[in-house]
Amino acid sequence: MTAISASAPAAAGRVGGLDLSGPVLAASGIFLAGLVCLPIGWLVAYAFSSRAGDPTLSNFVALIDDPTLFEPLVTTFGLSFCVAIAAAVAAAPLAWIVARTDMPGRRVVRMLMTASFVTPPFLGAIAWEILAAPNSGIINKIWRDVTGAEDALFDVYSFPGLVFVISCYTAPYVFVVLSNALDRIPADLEDAAGILGAGRWRVVVGVTLPLALPALLAGTLVAFLQAMTLFGSPAILAIPAGFHTVTTKIYSLFQFPPRPQVASAAAIPLLTVTITLLWLQAKLLGRRGYAVVGGKNGEPRLVALGAWRWPVLVLALSVLCLPLFFPYAALLKAAISRVPSGPFDPANLTVENFTFVFFEFSQTRVAFSNTFVLAIATATAGTVLALIVASLAARRGGFFGRALEFLATAPIAIPGIVLGVGLFLAYTRGPVVLYGTLWILFLAFLTIEMPAAFQQMRAAFRGLHPELEEASRILGADRLATLRRITAPLLKSGVIAGWCLIFIGVVRELSAAVMLSSSATKVLSVVIFDLNESGNLGAIAVIGVAMLIVTFAVVGFANWISGVGAGQRLRTG
């Protein structure tokens, strides 16, 4: 007996070997800090510098004095506000319908709505050009043919047009956040109101909606921030409409003669507003609501729609037309047409766009490979980093943990174009020159996608009992071995969801990429943007559709992997 006991510590000592977790944690902390602080540091430094490099406030004075700089600011905030409202108004009923009613096909509707998240907003904007350009747009042509009207039904090259198109691709954020929250509102809270005599609709309005309000606000805020920081859609639609947003203005400030100082200063309001809003959100929603929504008591009860089931389905499907069915139909048509918005007639059919993209256009292959290499690399590295940081934040706490948590969340406050500017400033000079390599894109994407991945991981970690990890530690596994053998497998579905999130995010990223990619490091989003500049809609359609097919294939594959062995987890409940 004694002999056995005596052997145990020795054995345990061997098992752990050198505990690398400390250094790994420190390294990830330093890496994250550099990732976030370096570009932002340069950005702030530039914003307060003159062209000669002396400290000055003149850039901010110019921002207010020069109407060509000030108007985009006003436009941007107006735009974001309209988009947030529109996205919430469109997404909220749909989220409630799929989460809390017995509408037929609600799973499919939900899946499709989530799928529209995969669509890069700039591709959606281009598709809507084909659909709703005032004269050549398919919808407007049909409208004129049918009604004989002179004017267009809808002009996509306008402020409302831009609001509409951006809303189409931000509404899914509101939808996902809200429908998930509605899923988790336990039925007993609603039942309680029901017992007290509230009617079915009174329950919805009086209980369900207030409980879902924090989620609705959070989703709307995301929509606001998205609209504020989006670059592609305004670049595509606002310039023909004759106005600038802050992002397109920042971009144009980098054109010859470049004014990086003013561009940096113009980025500061975006940064400030984002940070303020996120802070407000944390303040307002921190205490209320989440605990209740997190409850697990009872399945949500579905509202029976009765005779309304089919009309509601039609309504849901018609909402889906806007971000999904119409744009994709337009893209598919453009891919096989000589004139993208031309008539449906055999004379207009062609395979030209395919031959051009796949056999003539030399950037196709390099952009495809760059994009997916970057997406896979970023998703993998980002997942690992998010996992480490989330595990620390969840299990260690303390100042160090909170600091890491902050660093991993902070990039959410940095609009892509701003980060692009910062990274450009940071890595086009010594000591590390990364501009012109894939690394700078990798860093940019990693920074941009980190918050989403981190939040995903943190949520997964919170659902994981700490004792599961402690049990592994006490049996002789060090922190890293525990992460690898226990934590990671248990978090698998969360991890894969996080991976897919980053992957999709990278594929659809344009604003930082457009600042940072060069000819050898082109990515698909930038190629599409370039092609749009010269109006090659057919080629864009082909590339866009191919890009989405590959994306769906990868995401499907990742989910299939996570599905392998899901049987076990189902049984373990």
Place this chain on the structure above:
Amino acid sequence: MSHLVLQGLTKRYGNQTVLDRIDLSVTKGKLVCLLGPSGCGKTTTLRLVAGFMEPSEGSVSVGGRILSQPGTALPPERRGMSMIFQSYALWPHMTIFDNVAYGLTLRKLERGETENRVKKMLGAVRLEQLADRYPGELSGGQQQRVALARALVVEPEILLLDEPLSNLDAALREEMRFEVRRLHDEFRYTTVYVTHDQAEAMTAADTIVVMNHGRIEQAGSPEEIYSRPRSGFVANFLGGANILQGRAVDAQRLDIGAGIVRCAEPAFSAGAGGAMSIRFHEVGVLSRESPDALPARVTRQTFLGATRDLSLALDDGTPLRASATPDLAIPADARVWVVLPPDRCRPVTV
């Protein structure tokens, strides 16, 4: 021979002290129960021993080697200990076999050796036929036994149990109490067992350590603790007791207001305040007057089957509980006389 030694172990969070100078030594092969209400610091003590946290002061040593002291704590994985958790913490993505084999695979044992030891251990907890199942498919009691097997199979130097039975229903809990003791008798690991359930402690422990407010109230064998509680808290927490306070007449006698009570053990100093405890079933209840008996009134009586629970009030209003034989049927409000036998009256601190 003291094996596990805690010396002046203290844990503070900010200026809140959750554990206050704990001294404890555990002899090799013994099972020590840390018993106390929630928040008494028993789980903190266990986690300090396991190395999940670092002490603010004091030390944890095993076999003379210091494992934890302020500033340095050997990580849990290097302590050669095992632990059983309140939630069992079985890994849902592994089979029962893999769960139990986990610690052995970390020790790089040969496959055959691992398999043998896991099989043997599953046999010992009577689960050999469930090796290929997943934890989610097992009942609570079976999961508990897997947790035991997983902790024991690595032959830990010290075994730690954190409220291991609190998630089980009453019948199963009783069965598992004996199971824990049986396995301890079989393997004889030095064990620290944390619980708030006195029955569990009585069944399983060689030594019971009663804790309250981050301090040790009393440590001793179950019998010792039960029959000679040193404080009112211990007496009350373990088995329940009447605590009577008063002023000492001499070393043995206490004036409790309604009368004079005598303790067999001399512990008081004349003129000072003092307290004594007496268990409910040790209070004698008579229907007629008798010398040394104090008059009382029945305020409530409850028939419990095996016993009859009486709530009494002494003449000055001091409440007293007694557990009498069921056939003693006294109507409420009746006048009775209570006998407090000196050898059952134990001086305690309050």
Place this chain on the structure above:
Amino acid sequence: MKARLIATLAAGLVYAGTAAAQGPVYSITPELEAAAKKEGNVVYYTSIDVKVAEDLAKAFEKRYPGIKVHVERNGAERQFSKIGQEYSSKIYNVDTVNSSDASHFVYWKREGWLAAALPEEVAKVYPKGSYDPEGYSAPMRASLSVIAYNTKLVPASEAPKSFKDLLDAKWKGKIVKAHPGYSGTILTATFQMSRDLGWSYFEKLAAQQVMQVQSSTEPPRKVVAGERPVMVDGNEYNVFLEQRKGAPIEIVYATEGSPLVVGPSGVMKFAKNPNAARLFHAWTFSQEAQQIAIDDGGLRSFHPGAKEPAGRKPLKDIKLMKEDPVSVDKQVEELKSRYLRYFKT
């Protein structure tokens, strides 16, 4: 006839004086070819239509197997920013460049970013004065910025004849134009139009609710699609390309004159593939390449041996505005800011 064409072109040109000494002149020698093959790659930044650029690259790769041409097509102004960013950061990605904004070469030459490399064929057969005798740039192509209209939407009788015609109220909301902030062609054209017609012309044009696109390649596409029936500026060569596809679009050479836009090429000083760059550069001036540019690309050429296809109005019959890259280089900031004032983007 050919002589007259060249004379016409030369009229719009800037490089006075005689060819310098033989210093920068080089020819395609077997040694150059071998060295270029060893490098195996050439990075070609160009603002030419992407399809034409790819056609040229294909033809070159066929002619010189083993050398891969990496085409990086951007609008001239974006390309200019990009090269500026890259060279300021000491990133020498580009080997040889072609821009539709000749003023860029004025700037790059001044910055010392160009190599002196004058293909022998240019020195021998291109009109004197069309190229930089020091060898820093030579006119790889030329095109016009033209008015064009959709023949299905506008009857020929109602088509505009001049820039002034487009200020008529009937064209309100019907005009598309490209942007000098993105397109070198349009920057050059804006300069020439503002010089010859006055800025007041743009001020009035802006009041016509003009649809603004980026590249000069795009207005013809918008006209063909029917998004706007008429374009005020845009590439002549894209109109040719659309016409060849049978699209309903017709060119109008404005009575005030059409802006002539020369697209020079040059070799970068710090090219990573200097030999391949020189080989490709020289080849693009060959009759073979120039004919591709004319036939496939709808471009105008300075090569005396290149043949204009039937059906295109010869340049000699078109009234042209005068090119002046040196002035464009000087006025670029003012051009852009005045434009911004009128058109808001």
